[in-house]
Amino acid sequence: MNTRRLTYLGRIRTAAGAAVIGTALLASPALAGEFTGAAPSSPAPAKAASSKKALTTIDLPTGFRPEGITSGPRRTFFAGSVADGCIWTGSLKTGAGHRLTAGVPGRSLRGLQWDQRSNLLWAAGQDGSQGIVLAVDATSGAVEHRIEVPGSAFLNDVLIEPNAVWVTDSRVDRLTRIDLRAATGLPTGQTNFITLKGAWPATTTGNGANGIDNLWDGTLLLDNSTHGGIYTVDPHTGETKNILVKRGPGITGGDGLERKGHTLFVVRGNSRNAVEALKLHHSRKGWRATWRRTLTSPQLDVPSTATFVNHTLWAVNARFGVADPATASYLLVPLGKKVLSGIAPL
Numbered sequence: 001m002n003t004r005r006l007t008y009l010g011r012i013r014t015a016a017g018a019a020v021i022g023t024a025l026l027a028s029p030a031l032a033g034e035f036t037g038a039a040p041s042s043p044a045p046a047k048a049a050s051s052k053k054a055l056t057t058i059d060l061p062t063g064f065r066p067e068g069i070t071s072g073p074r075r076t077f078f079a080g081s082v083a084d085g086c087i088w089t090g091s092l093k094t095g096a097g098h099r100l101t102a103g104v105p106g107r108s109l110r111g112l113q114w115d116q117r118s119n120l121l122w123a124a125g126q127d128g129s130q131g132i133v134l135a136v137d138a139t140s141g142a143v144e145h146r147i148e149v150p151g152s153a154f155l156n157d158v159l160i161e162p163n164a165v166w167v168t169d170s171r172v173d174r175l176t177r178i179d180l181r182a183a184t185g186l187p188t189g190q191t192n193f194i195t196l197k198g199a200w201p202a203t204t205t206g207n208g209a210n211g212i213d214n215l216w217d218g219t220l221l222l223d224n225s226t227h228g229g230i231y232t233v234d235p236h237t238g239e240t241k242n243i244l245v246k247r248g249p250g251i252t253g254g255d256g257l258e259r260k261g262h263t264l265f266v267v268r269g270n271s272r273n274a275v276e277a278l279k280l281h282h283s284r285k286g287w288r289a290t291w292r293r294t295l296t297s298p299q300l301d302v303p304s305t306a307t308f309v310n311h312t313l314w315a316v317n318a319r320f321g322v323a324d325p326a327t328a329s330y331l332l333v334p335l336g337k338k339v340l341s342g343i344a345p346l
Helices: none
Strands: 020-022 058-060 066-070 076-081 087-091 097-101 107-115 120-127 131-139 143-148 155-161 164-169 174-180 187-195 210-213 219-224 230-233 237-240 245-246 256-262 263-267 272-283 288-298 303-307 313-318 330-335
Touching: 066 120, 066 313, 076 107, 107 164, 120 155, 131 155, 131 164, 143 187, 155 174, 164 210, 210 263, 219 256, 230 288, 230 313, 237 330, 256 288, 256 303, 263 288, 263 303
Parallel strands: 066 107, 066 303, 107 155, 245 288
Antiparallel strands: 020 288, 058 330, 066 076, 076 087, 087 097, 107 120, 120 131, 131 143, 155 164, 164 174, 174 187, 210 219, 219 230, 230 237, 256 263, 263 272, 272 288, 303 313, 313 330
8 A cells, every 4th residue: 555656657666764674574464454553643743854864764653553655856855644534744855744634533534645736635434334535635635525435345456547546445355446537537426346256266255455556558557455466457457467586485465566667665565664576577488576675664654655765665653553553653754765776687
């Protein structure tokens, strides 16, 4: 759950910072009950840091309970709260931040993505049991559009393409497509659904489709949190195919996806505290991937999503399972200045 600065057929996210690049870890993330806990009360402002040196972490408000992240202009980031749907914005250069939107009782926001055409911040989540997608003015915080998604159960991550906003539902095997006008990025008022079929494993318990991204030929990418793996999706038919991942520990419980060129980052792909980096390839036999490395840090604590900006991957420390979410501290953790430099093409 998405990200992410739109560049029409792709997403970008990030800023500078130190990283630890380690070997693969072997714990499988527990996804059940990710979003339980009390809402934060009057979160304290995030701390500012000097812009003259690389940040080691960025503080989010105490009790914020972040899940999704996206990046905007001038190294701005946006993070959403599953506690009350508040959106926090700040600088990946200085760490300073402020509340963009106020929390709403009963609201949860997960996936986020910013669209440079409209300056709208798209966010997926719930108002109580009602699945919603919001389009928020990224400057003022005003909710410009609120779209209710009938039949949804757990709207999760977001991807923006020139003509559509795509949203995963982790407990219903379909994608929600909200049509956009390509010239302006504004919604047309039309919402459609694409049923996942083919190689996609049916979701009976736990979370299915979670992170979403795309490939340069328009094919969509999904991971599956319960069954594992990476899948391509035909955006017209919903037909899915499993991507063979060569080498490495495999993808067993992915959350957010972030693609940069031929590199796909899978947040928590095999460990509660790491991001897997895969190299994507295409041949006459279709798409495949090769595991390249694991990115981790001692400061990671159950990350959920990430955004790639200025050669650095910034991961959200969601801290699912922490004893007292309402009083817990939360961070953005940078993974690797020029993290792509060591992942050479095959």
